[in-house]
Amino acid sequence: MAVTENLPSPGHERPIGFGRLKRKEDARFIRGKGTYLDDIRLPGMVHGAILRSPYAHARIVSIDTSRALAHPNVAAVVTAKDLETLGLAWMPTISYDTQAVLAGDKVRFQGQEVAFVIATDEYSARDALQLIDVEYDPLPAVVNARKALDPDAPLIRDDKEGQEDNLASPLWEAGDAEATDRVFAEADTVVVRDIIYPRCHPAPLETCGMIADFNPKTGQLDIYNGNQAPNALRTVYAHVAGLAEHMIRIRCNDIGGGFGNKVPIYPGYVCAIAGSIVAGVPVKWIEDRSENLMSTGFARDYVMHAELCAKNGRITGLRCDVIADHGAFDSTAQPTKFPAGFFHICCGSYDLQASHVQVKAVYTNKAPGGVAYRCSFRITEAVYLMERMVGALALEMGVDPIELRMQSFIRPEQFPYETTTGWTYDSGDYEKTMRVAMDIADYEGLRREQAEKRARGELMGIGVSFFTEGVGAGPRKHMDILGLSMNDGADLRVHPSGKAVVSISAQTQGQGHETTFAQIVAEELGIPPEDVQVRHGDTDRTPFGLGTYGSRSTPVSGAAVSVVSRKVRDRARLIASTMLETRPEDLAWEKGRWYVKGDPSKGAPIEQIAAYAYSGSPMPEGMEGGLDAQVIYDPPNLTYPYGAYIAVVDVDPETAAVKVRRFIAVDDCGVRINPMIVDGQIHGGLAEGIGIALMELISFDQEGNCLNSSFMDYLIPTALECPDFELGQTVTPCPHHPLGAKGVGESPNVGSPPAIVNAVIDALHESHGVTHIDMPCTPARVWAAMQGRPEPPQ
Amino acid sequence: MVQTPAPFEYERATSVEGAIAALKQRGSDARIIAGGHSLLPMMKLRLANPEYLIDINDLDELSYIREEAGEIRIGALTRHVELLESELLARHYPVFGDAERVIADPVVRNRGTIGGSLCQADAAEDLSAVCSALKARVVIRGPDGERVVAMDDFHVGPYTTAVGDGEILTEVRLPLRSGAGSAHEKVERRAGDWAIAAASAAVWIDGGTIADAGLALSAVGPTTIHVTRAEELLRGSAPSEELFVEAGEFASADCSPVPDGRGPVDYKRHLAGVLAKRALRRATARALHQEA
């Protein structure tokens, strides 16, 4: 079902390779023919629904399922007791903790799963939830990360042997404390801030769910699940369910947004699988929006204390101390050796002399999670911290915030640059990118406008953020999740017709992989992208890999596809040399064909080479027939995209309402495979940043009730809150990536919140003396800051 | 999946009298449904569980905006979008356009009705403040006939109105007087959200003096706050910025906001005052332009 017909100008440019190529996957989506989870109906399918705890912390005294079981359309009601017999009452998390699938002894967060109903239809399943009687004995709850460490705080994880407090993970430390102390002692300016990155939520438009279909005759478990890491999860399910991986097939089909929310394994999945194994029919479970907001993987919730210092006009040192609120179970997803993710990249884009970072994680009576929402494994928190601190330092020093950054940037000649916390940044020319942003924004013009407005009592703010992040995890030596190394495969087969199929382990949830990965093959082999099918989303038909999150698709799978394409190209060269009766070294390549050096009319286009490879004609010595290759790519390092962002806000002096008037984003993600798609990713992430900076918040009252469990109270920006984004780019290729490309999908969410908050402070600093405010910058919270009483969010 | 209501029975009314009869017959387990964008969400969350729904969407006789007997009369089934697009209202009472532009979103406005919004009686509901400021009266019809009720008597408490069991709100009546100017000001956390606070103001200016004034607030009390002290201050005075400021101070003082996710008490009070002042300022500017 092509969409290229009916276009107004059929001669439209269609690059073969990199460039602005319209998306192949659009064809089904614009017709409403996507296949999302809830679109799948299987014969005999039944429906699951989850009963959830109204309490944040309570003992379960009793569960009476009799009334629910009496409902004519209810097939089963599953509780922890039933799962215990299957050994499934608790499940392992990606962080080597355990999480209750269904609560048995007690509930530990509001919304926690208590029972699973299976009924013939969804309406009945929902009705049946009200027929389950649970008696709770409420316990005091703790929903504040600092209070969770009080000696008299209620003990949440009394299920863990030896657990005597609410500390979730051992201290993570990076940098050099002593060297940092020395640098601070010598500094001429020091700023100190307590900065909170509040709990927010990725809230993809399609909620999480699964269809589990166990065939008792064959022992095959078919799973439909919108998940960002299907191969890795298959291995986990194999372990948990006691099945071989080849007996489990996970199909993702179309996913309505992921943003990290669709990485973890949720109790509903395990219940659906268990239900199907026991009942022998397909079981569908899809959560509603309140379940999504209350129980699935949230993001951030970092309580940070930071100090930044400068000497002679340059930033010299950073120290920070963080409490990470992980919720009731530790289910963050990050490489094993990095329990605080990549937070220690908070050293930022600056040539610091020393830094020291400490992170500890605590349990609270809130939903589990923390690593999600385009965070690049906690880089959103890291960049927010550093860029807010640089803003604070500039204020303290009375210098322009861009000028301070320019003085402190890592210089181009210093790359590859080893940071004080152990990262090796690959490439960068920061000043150039910053200047492009200043040009697009007309920075000097903005400062003039600001001065004029100030004179009239109008509050306009200009905020800056410059970030470097590390994406594309990662080298197998350092990076694994649950012991599975973060390497991804690519299989490429060129068919006799010369058209190709490339199978990848990356898992799109809207990133345009069906187009961009075809473009990589097109760039390397000259096969038009419409003739390259990208196969993904089916563990039976794709190579092993760790999937899509942390902006790793281009850095890892993109590299894999490039390398596998080059392998095919090299094989094609050998075949061509036989076809053309010359030596391989006498052949040169131009996109789409090998030709004889010095005699370009004598050549073999790739389709001919493919046809030849499958025919009976003689192959080169020692080579098998066919034209295909397989690769597993082990990245030598992360890639380090960076960007310069400038936000312009207006604050109403009386109502304190904040409007983002302009947002300028200049990103450098190395070589851009499809600029249209890159720009689209930036737009989307900037909108998320506006949401986080101004309105998104998951908060709790003292009893642990979640106050933002619907889209009436978890506010997401509409088209009216987003300006017409102004984008620019610089291209500084990645030296170690075969295409010179870096990841980019998360950069806009990483870089934008600090720019916006810096802008709000900039608007209010001179008139109201504001030097700090925490997100979200709602009118009420901004007004409190203007009165001199900024408060952290609940 | 999306949350779903508990089971109920359903019938479509074919006349107002029929709807009233059905309400009487079914008793307190029955609810009228019009646009449904207040009731259905509550039913889906199982906060409301009527056993019987009487759908009045076919009652075209309740859908109108017309000038009659020195009033603008609006049928209860008139949709928000119709109020927004009404030239008659734009000409006489642009406060409706101001409010409608910030009520929910354009898609919801295609369904929601003025009757439904007023009867939902959420304290944050914008049209309640608009009607209060305009000195509207509403017509309530029941098995024993019709009665006309002033807005102050209509708003009884949170989510509670003077519409009794077995009765239906059928019409909203706005007095038409010369020299009118009106405006609605609202601040919300995001487009489409309920108000953190909102103010509706109306002035009727005669010979340079404010002959009458209306000022009402949304979202800063258990129901719409009718700021009578401000109206007394304004009546008989010449409009001035100082006057609006003082009226705003009365608005701040005379409301009773509660703290919640939208804001704490002090901010809401402050906001009520600012918005009252701004609404009065704009209403006056409109009135004077009209006079000219």
Next chain:
Amino acid sequence: MELNVTINGERVTRDVAPRQLLVHYIRDTPGLTGTHWGCDTSNCGACVVLMDGKPVKSCTILAAMAEGHEIRTVESLERDGQLDPVQMGFHELHALHCGFCTPGMLMTARALLDENPDPSEEEIRVAISGGICRCTGYKNIVDAIRWAAEHEATTRQEV
């Protein structure tokens, strides 16, 4: 109760409980899963369809209430193999990523252009403010609808 709802010009007859939501009635009709749902509180707009030409949130309408009205879903936009200009605009200008909000946005756009053939950027943003997109940041959606407005005349001629 037996319901007859006209969807995309065809009469769909089904026996459903009064509480069945229109979004489910539509999605239970073969071939009509293009209308989506994404929230519980009528905020997200993934379920937007046209009722008598006006965009409405089908999750907040009972199927029973739709009887006697014309419902149009995203599947009705393509006619005789020709894409609607709004569909073409979304493709031209990359106005979709995951595609989940897209049907609601397309129907909203279609209704907007039917009523206002030359909308400003501001008018477009207002019109789509009842829908949430998590992926695109809205800029390309706005540009796509402008594109459709500009190309409507040309395309209509071809049809």
